[in-house]
Amino acid sequence: MARKARVSAAMVAVMAAGERHAWTLEELHSALGEQGQATDFSSVFRAAEKLAAEGQARKVALDDGRTRFELVGAHHDHLYCTRCHELVPVPCLIERERFAAVERSTGAAILDHHVILRGLCRDCRAAGPESGAAP
Amino acid sequence: MARKARVSAAMVAVMAAGERHAWTLEELHSALGEQGQATDFSSVFRAAEKLAAEGQARKVALDDGRTRFELVGAHHDHLYCTRCHELVPVPCLIERERFAAVERSTGAAILDHHVILRGLCRDCRAAGPESGAAP
DNA sequence: CTAAGTGCAAATCATTTGCAACCAG
DNA sequence: CTGGTTGCAAATGATTTGCACTTAG
Numbered sequence: 001m002a003r004k005a006r007v008s009a010a011m012v013a014v015m016a017a018g019e020r021h022a023w024t025l026e027e028l029h030s031a032l033g034e035q036g037q038a039t040d041f042s043s044v045f046r047a048a049e050k051l052a053a054e055g056q057a058r059k060v061a062l063d064d065g066r067t068r069f070e071l072v073g074a075h076h077d078h079l080y081c082t083r084c085h086e087l088v089p090v091p092c093l094i095e096r097e098r099f100a101a102v103e104r105s106t107g108a109a110i111l112d113h114h115v116i117l118r119g120l121c122r123d124c125r126a127a128g129p130e131s132g133a134a135p
Numbered sequence: 136m137a138r139k140a141r142v143s144a145a146m147v148a149v150m151a152a153g154e155r156h157a158w159t160l161e162e163l164h165s166a167l168g169e170q171g172q173a174t175d176f177s178s179v180f181r182a183a184e185k186l187a188a189e190g191q192a193r194k195v196a197l198d199d200g201r202t203r204f205e206l207v208g209a210h211h212d213h214l215y216c217t218r219c220h221e222l223v224p225v226p227c228l229i230e231r232e233r234f235a236a237v238e239r240s241t242g243a244a245i246l247d248h249h250v251i252l253r254g255l256c257r258d259c260r261a262a263g264p265e266s267g268a269a270p
Numbered sequence: 271c272t273a274a275g276t277g278c279a280a281a282t283c284a285t286t287t288g289c290a291a292c293c294a295g
Numbered sequence: 296c297t298g299g300t301t302g303c304a305a306a307t308g309a310t311t312t313g314c315a316c317t318t319a320g
Contacts, residue, residue: 004294005300025285040302045285047300061251063194063202065310066284079243090237094250098228106223107257108214115229115250116196122242139319140275160310175277180310182275200285201309 008047010037012056015071021078021089022060022068060114062087077115083124090117143182145172147191150206156213156224157195157203197222197251212250218259225252 014031015023023031029044048069051057060068062080068087076089092115099110119125149166150158158166164179183204186192195203197215203222211224227250234245254260 007301042286042303043301049286059198061196061198063196065202067198067200079237079241079245081243082246088241088243090241093233093237094228099252102214102225102228102252106214106225107260108216108223108252109255109260110214110252111217111254113250113252115248117234117237117243117245118247118249119243119245125242125244142276177278177311178276184311 005047005050006037007032007039007043008051010035010039011044011047012051012071015057015069021076021087022070024066024068026066028069058112058114062116077117079117079119079121081121081124082118083120083127086121088121090115093117140182140185141172142167142174142178143186145170145174146179146182147186147206150192150204156211156222157205159201159203161201163204193247193249195249212252214252214254214256216256216259217253218255218262221256223256225250228252 010032011028014028014035020027025041025044025048028048029039029041032039032044048057052059052069056072057069058072060070060078062068062078064085076091077093079088079090080086081088094113094115099113102108103110145167146163149163149170155162160176160179160183163183164174164176167174167179183192187194187204191207192204193207195205195213197203197213199220211226212228214223214225215221216223229248229250234248237243238245
């Protein structure tokens with residue numbers, strides 16, 4: 001390499017700090033800003049893409065139209081609260097054997113996986129079935 | 136209701152025809168066009184959102200920046216080929232018991248789930264490790 | 271009449287890309 | 296020098312929204 005990747009490094013540090021499990025580009029961008037590591041959004045974007053390409057990070061897709069990134073070392077599946085949008089990490093729910101079975105039956109090669117559970121997190125569940133749905 | 140939802144109905148019909156497992160809005164839009172049911176893109180968008188809100192359809196998020204929709208009755212998990220982008224349906228990979236375990240350990244309520252497997256489909260796998268990666 | 275559904279055009283939002291300036295090796 | 300990085304600005308692409316119009320009920 002010919003130059004230090006300041007943004008990438010800072011990003012990995014932020015993500016490793018573990019205040020969150022998966023980060024949107026905006027979250028990463030503002031997190032860096034708060035660290036005094038202000039950077040351009042596009043740099044965050046490119047650094048994230050690069051980390052993903054290199055296998056250091058992975059993209060996490062939820063259905064809220066924003067791509068998130070998480071460090072590969074911290075992989076876990078996710079429980080997405082449809083009320084407060086919190087993303088709770090949960091251990092892998094699929095047994096290894098299952099993957100092999102799918103590869104056998106489909107002939108495909110599975111390289112990665114991601115499980116998204118949708119529902120209500122502990123707090124929102126406790127808050128009761130309705131929240132601010134009064135018309 | 137005060138009026139027939141022509142687009143919604145046509146969309147459900149198209150999706151139920153089962154030529155595909157999950158549809159992007161564009162795919163639905165053009166599929167309707169080919170059926171002689173030409174409609175505006177925004178109508179497709181709104182109909183899809185409505186179906187999702189009513190629970191008839193569900194959003195499927197991959198990390199390719201496009202939201203897909205599938206009929207709820209046709210639920211299955213997916214194997215996404217990172218080379219040809221085909222989406223292969225696979226049976227649910229998680230045992231019911233696992234969901235209960237997560238609900239117990241996290242206190243959350245799980246309402247839905249989706250598993251995305253990433254890798255190479257049968258054909259792409261057979262095509263060998265490299266394809267058009269010549270620089 | 272009345273509200274739901276539709277079409278068209280314009281606005282938004284989240285990315286992506288082009289390009290010139292920069293800098294550690 | 297040299298190639299990887301960065302910032303700024305502008306381009307994309309996909310999704311959303313405002314508004315007027317239409318029509319089943």
